[in-house]
Amino acid sequence: MNLPLPTAAPSPAPEAPHPRAGEQLSGADIVVQILVDEGCEVLFGYSGGAILPVYDAIFRHNAQHLRADGSEPMPLIVPANEQGAGFMAAGLARASGKVGVAVVTSGPGATNLVTPIRDAMADSVPMLAICGQVPTSALGSDAFQEAPVANIMASCAKHVFLVTEAEQLEATLRTAFEIARSGRPGPVVVDIPKNVQNAMLRFDGACRLPIPGYRARLRATAQAQLGDDACARFFTALAQARRPLIYAGGGVIAAGASTALHEFATTFGIPVTTTLMGLGGFDTTHPLALHMLGMHGTAYANYAVEDCDFLIALGARFDDRVAGVPARFAPRAQFIAQIDIDAAEVSKVKAVDWHHVGPLRGALERLLRHGRARGAHPDFSDWHAHLAALKRDHALDFDRDSVLIQPQAVIEAINRHTRGRAIISTGVGQHQMWAAQYFDFRAPRHWLTSGSMGTMGFGLPAAIGAQFARPDALVIDIDGDGSIRMNLGELETVTSYGLPLKIVVLNNVGDGMVRQWQKLFFDGRFSATDRSLRRKDFVMAAQADGFGWVRRLERKDELEAVIGEFLAHPGAAFLEVMIDPDAGVYPMVGPGKSYAQMITGPFIAERNESAIASAQTADMF
Numbered sequence: 001m002n003l004p005l006p007t008a009a010p011s012p013a014p015e016a017p018h019p020r021a022g023e024q025l026s027g028a029d030i031v032v033q034i035l036v037d038e039g040c041e042v043l044f045g046y047s048g049g050a051i052l053p054v055y056d057a058i059f060r061h062n063a064q065h066l067r068a069d070g071s072e073p074m075p076l077i078v079p080a081n082e083q084g085a086g087f088m089a090a091g092l093a094r095a096s097g098k099v100g101v102a103v104v105t106s107g108p109g110a111t112n113l114v115t116p117i118r119d120a121m122a123d124s125v126p127m128l129a130i131c132g133q134v135p136t137s138a139l140g141s142d143a144f145q146e147a148p149v150a151n152i153m154a155s156c157a158k159h160v161f162l163v164t165e166a167e168q169l170e171a172t173l174r175t176a177f178e179i180a181r182s183g184r185p186g187p188v189v190v191d192i193p194k195n196v197q198n199a200m201l202r203f204d205g206a207c208r209l210p211i212p213g214y215r216a217r218l219r220a221t222a223q224a225q226l227g228d229d230a231c232a233r234f235f236t237a238l239a240q241a242r243r244p245l246i247y248a249g250g251g252v253i254a255a256g257a258s259t260a261l262h263e264f265a266t267t268f269g270i271p272v273t274t275t276l277m278g279l280g281g282f283d284t285t286h287p288l289a290l291h292m293l294g295m296h297g298t299a300y301a302n303y304a305v306e307d308c309d310f311l312i313a314l315g316a317r318f319d320d321r322v323a324g325v326p327a328r329f330a331p332r333a334q335f336i337a338q339i340d341i342d343a344a345e346v347s348k349v350k351a352v353d354w355h356h357v358g359p360l361r362g363a364l365e366r367l368l369r370h371g372r373a374r375g376a377h378p379d380f381s382d383w384h385a386h387l388a389a390l391k392r393d394h395a396l397d398f399d400r401d402s403v404l405i406q407p408q409a410v411i412e413a414i415n416r417h418t419r420g421r422a423i424i425s426t427g428v429g430q431h432q433m434w435a436a437q438y439f440d441f442r443a444p445r446h447w448l449t450s451g452s453m454g455t456m457g458f459g460l461p462a463a464i465g466a467q468f469a470r471p472d473a474l475v476i477d478i479d480g481d482g483s484i485r486m487n488l489g490e491l492e493t494v495t496s497y498g499l500p501l502k503i504v505v506l507n508n509v510g511d512g513m514v515r516q517w518q519k520l521f522f523d524g525r526f527s528a529t530d531r532s533l534r535r536k537d538f539v540m541a542a543q544a545d546g547f548g549w550v551r552r553l554e555r556k557d558e559l560e561a562v563i564g565e566f567l568a569h570p571g572a573a574f575l576e577v578m579i580d581p582d583a584g585v586y587p588m589v590g591p592g593k594s595y596a597q598m599i600t601g602p603f604i605a606e607r608n609e610s611a612i613a614s615a616q617t618a619d620m621f
Contacts, residue, residue, distance in 0.1 A: 017206075018203070018204075018205025018206060020033060020203050020205060021203060021204060021206075022202065022203065023203045024200050024201070024202060025201060026057070026198060026201070027169050027197040028053035028054045028056065028057035028198070030170050030201060030203055031057065031173060031197070032054070032057045032058055032061045032074075034170065034174060034177075035074065036061070036073075040099075040101055041074060041468075042075055042076075042092065043075070043077065043101050043102070043103050044076070044079060044084075044085040044089050044092075044101070044465065045076060045079075045085050045102055045103035045104050046079060046081070046082050046109060047078075048106065048107075048109050048132060048145065049105065049106075049132075049144075049145065050132030050133055050134060050145060050193075050194050051103060051130075051131070051132030051197075052132075053194065053198050054192070054197055055103070058076050058103075059076075061073075061074065062075065076103070077468065077497060078493075079464075079490055079493050080487070080489030080490050080493060081112060081489060081490075082108075082112035082113055083112050083113065083457070083487065084460075084461040084464075084487050084489070084490045084493065085104060085116075085461075086112075086113045086116025086120075086129070086461075087116050087119070087455075087457070087458055087461035087462045088102070088462070089116070089127050089129075089465060090116055090119065090125050090127055091425065091461065091462030091464060091465025091466045091469070092466065092468055092469040093120070093126050093465075093469075094123075094125055094448045094466065095445050095448060095465070095466035095470055095475075096469040096470070097126075097256070099126045099177055100126070100128070100465060101127070101128045102127070102129050102130070104129070104131055104132070105131070106131060106132045106133045106134055106145045106147060106149075107146060107147045108145065108147070109131065109132070109145075110132075110133075110147055110152075111149075111152065113129050113131070114152060115453075115455060116187075116455075117153060117156045117187045118156040119450055119452075119453040119455050120186065120187040121156055121157055121158060121186050122451070122452030122453045123250065123277060123450070123452055123453070124250060124251070124254055125185060125186070125187065126180045126181045126185035126186065126187075127180060127188070128177060128180050128187070128188050128189075128190065129153075129189045129190070130190050130192065131192065132192060132194060132197070133146070133162070133193040134146045134193060135193050135194050136164050136193045136195055136196070137195070139164075139193070149162070149191040150162040150189075153189045156187075157189045158187055158188055159176070159179050159186075160190075161175075161176060161188070161189070161191065162191045163191065163192050164193065165196075166196045166199035166201055169192065169196055169199075170201070170207055171204075171207040171208055173190060174206075174207065174208050175208050175209040178208065179211075182218055183217075183218050183341060184251075221358055221359070222358070222359060224357060224358030225358070225366070226356055226358075226367065226370075228370070230354070231370035231371075233354055234337060234354055234367060235374065237310060237337070237354065238268070238310060238376070238378060239376070240310075240334075240335075241309050241310035241335065241378075242380070242382065243309045243310070244271075244308065244309070244310040244311075244378075244380065244383070245270070245271055245272075245273065245290075245305065245308035245310070245311055245312065245330075246265055246270050246271065246272040246282075246312045246314060247305070247311055247312065247313045247316050248272055248275070248281050248282055248314045248315065249277055249278045249313070249314065249316025250277030250281075250315060250451070251314065251340060251341060251360055252274075252278055252281035252282070252314055252315045252444075253277075253278065253280065253281045253315075253444040254341075255315060255361050256444075257281075257314075257315070257360040257361035257364060258280075258281050258282065258443070258444045260360070260365050261364060262283070262286075263368055264367065265288055266286075266288065267368060267371065269384070270288070271288045271290055271384070272286075272288055273289075273290040273291065273297070273301040273305070274291070274292055275292065275293065275294060275319075275451075276294065276321070276449065276451050277451045278315070278316065279436060279447040280442070280443055280444045280445065280447045281315075283443070284441045284442070285420060285440050290387065291437070292436055294321050294589070295324065295589045296585050296587065296589075297322075297587065298394075298395075298396055298437065298587070299394035299396075299587045299598065299600050299604050299606075299607075300387065300391045300393075300395070302589070302598055303390050303394060303595070303607055304387055305329070305330050306331065306332070306595050306596060307386070308330060308333055310333060310334065310335045310336075311330045311333040311336045312336075312337045313338040313352070314338075314364070315360050316338075317348065318348070318349035324589060324591065324592065325592065325594050326349050328594035328595075328596070329350060330350075331594075335353045335354070336351075336352040337352060337353065337354040337355065338352040338356075339363045339364075340357060340360070341358065341359060341360065343357045394604060394605050394607065396437055396438065397603040397604050398603050399602075399603060403556060404556070404580035405577055405580065406579065406580055406583055407430070407506045407508075407579045407580070407583050408434055408437075409556075410506060410559065411438035411439060413559055413560055413563040414478075414563055415438060415439050417563060417564060417567050418474060418476075418567070419442075420440030420441060421443075422446065422473070422475070422476050423445075423446050423447075423463075423470060423473050423474065423475045424439055424448065425448040425459050425462045425475065425476070425478070426449045426478045426479065427457065427460070427477075427478075427480050427486075428449070428455055428456045428459075428480075428483055429456065429511065430480065430506075430508070430516065430585050431480040431506045431512075432449055432459075432478075432480075432483075433585040434478075434506070435449075435478045437585075448463070450462075456483040456486045457483060457485075457486025459478065459483060460488075461487050462477075463475050463477035463503070464493055464494060464497075464499060464501065467499045475500075475501055476502045476504065477501065477502070477503045478504050478506070479503065479505050479506070480505065480507075480508070481505055481506075481509065482510070482511045482512070482531065484503075484505055484538075485536065488541065491542060491545040492545045492546075494545070494547075494572050495545050498571075500570060500572060501572050502566065502567060503542075503573070503574045503575070504566075504575045504577065505538055505574075505575070505576045505577065507538070507578050508580070508581040508583065509530075509531050509532050510529050510530050510531045511529040511531070512581075513585065514529045515530075516584050516585060520588075520590070521590070538576045539574070539576055542574035546572075547574045548571045549569040549571070549572070549573035549574070550575075551566065551575050551576070552575075552578065553575060553578065586600055587599060587600045587601065
């Protein structure tokens with residue numbers, strides 16, 4: 001269990017004291033003041049007895065600081081369920097890079113956040129969960145709505161605090177924000193007993209907990225510099241390479257390193273493929289882009305990994321959906337380099353020949369300066385021609401002649417209208433992979449999805465959070481009939497707060513991804529994945545919740561017109577598309593298989609033996 005240290009240490013004296021320093025405030029008012037100090041513009045949560053003092057303080061703060069237009073400075077958004085609140089906070093964080101905040105009550109309110117907390121931890125998302133708790137005198141007594149939050153969350157979060165000493169509340173909350181956003185970001189949980197919320201305390205305005213070990217590690221990592229020798233080793237390897245490839249992960253986005261990556265890749269002519277979490281870290285429409293690699297990555301990206309001789313991993317962790325068989329991942333790479341903020345990720349899955357632990361943006365900028373200063377101008381034109389042929393011969397495709405609506409065609413139509421500029425959120429399943437494959441992602445933080453955890457029900461509440469983070473942006477939730485059911489109650493949240501969110505449900509009347517696995521690996525035994533007998537009418541549900549534009553699309557010839565109308569609607573819009581129930585996600589790398597054993601499906605060309613032999617024997621080393 002991670003508990004706060006016994007005493008709070010003041011941070012270095014600020015240039016000017018906080019304007020409220022020295023005031024006597026309740027613990028609940030201190031919570032609200034710190035949220036204000038941290039720049040929180042929206043909160044998400046569901047009320048309950050153990051968090052009422054904080055909720056009352058939020059109410060009073062908003063009432064006292066109404067804007068000229070009558071809007072609240074820090075609105076509290078109430079979802080249908082606390083899990084929704086957690087995913088909304090995560091959606092805000094993913095779309096903005098800021099710390100998303102959920103404020104919930106004790107017991108079931110806190111335990112309903114377990115899945116969003118673990119989801120945020122797995123995808124390195126900065127988030128803060130403030131949980132009410134029973135009074136300290138009742139802890140451990142099985143009081144009403146008591147749950148051992150610190151024990152439950154300890155294995156799910158980056159850090160957990162249980163505030164048992166009221167005097168530590170301010171320092172703990174400020175430190176919680178610091179931990180959530182620093183280093184490798186992640187969720188932090190602060191469990192606050194009700195008597196601590198009610199206690200009258202002296203407000204300091206600057207104090208932090210003394211966490212010297214953590215801060216020392218942060219400083220060491222932040223100050224880590226690539227020396228001349230390390231840069232020289234890197235460029236010596238690059239000079240010897242004929243087929244280099246950048247493998248970029250979500251760390252590129254978390255580090256704000258997209259611009260640096262673009263400069264580095266284009267300066268030295270190195271192609272880029274990204275993970276699912278890295279989409280948008282490099283413009284997928286750029287000539288050097290190979291889009292996504294992995295289990296459902298593009299065939300040409302996976303073939304490029306097979307053929308490359310120098311692999312450069314940036315903010316990527318060689319997870320099992322990318323390197324399912326580590327020994328056979330990038331089998332022809334003579335040199336592997338890795339840059340990451342987290343030392344634990346270096347050589348964790350696959351041994352590397354060169355690495356640097358430190359801020360990614362600074363490392364790329366340092367390599368860029370070194371290469372330019374020494375006139376590095378590698379010629380990879382043969383490699384670029386090879387990749388262009390792979391893109392041409394193994395492009396994504398699907399059954400374009402079917403009379404049934406193909407889900408990929410729906411994504412392509414939306415993409416034509418949005419031109420890669422919309423913020424796309426998804427649930428989890430086939431629709432998630434189709435969206436990842438067929439959308440263009442021109443910039444970071446336009447792609448929100450549950451990657452490592454693969455949490456169904458993520459899409460809708462995350463899109464709501466993103467819409468609050470980016471109120472002027474076009475935000476679209478691409479969902480599946482199975483996934484959206486998990487948090488369908490949040491449809492009401494969309495209309496309650498007047499959000500112009502666009503929701504597309506690709507309905508194949510079943511759990512499509514699991515059905516695909518059952519079809520391929522379980523002899524077509526569709527156990528518990530058929531939803532044809534379910535009575536959910538999504539159109540009626542959206543209408544009941546007040547959506548101004550609702551439509552079910554069943555005819556292929558109406559697709560283009562309906563998509564245009566759907567996206568043009570100024571308010572909340574809901575579109576259900578009845579898609580081909582047998583449509584599959586391809587390519588697919590099966591469990592325990594390498595990229596060389598990739599299943600490309602009936603509409604994507606597979607690389608033949610002569611092409612494989614050519615790649616193996618080409619003069620590449």
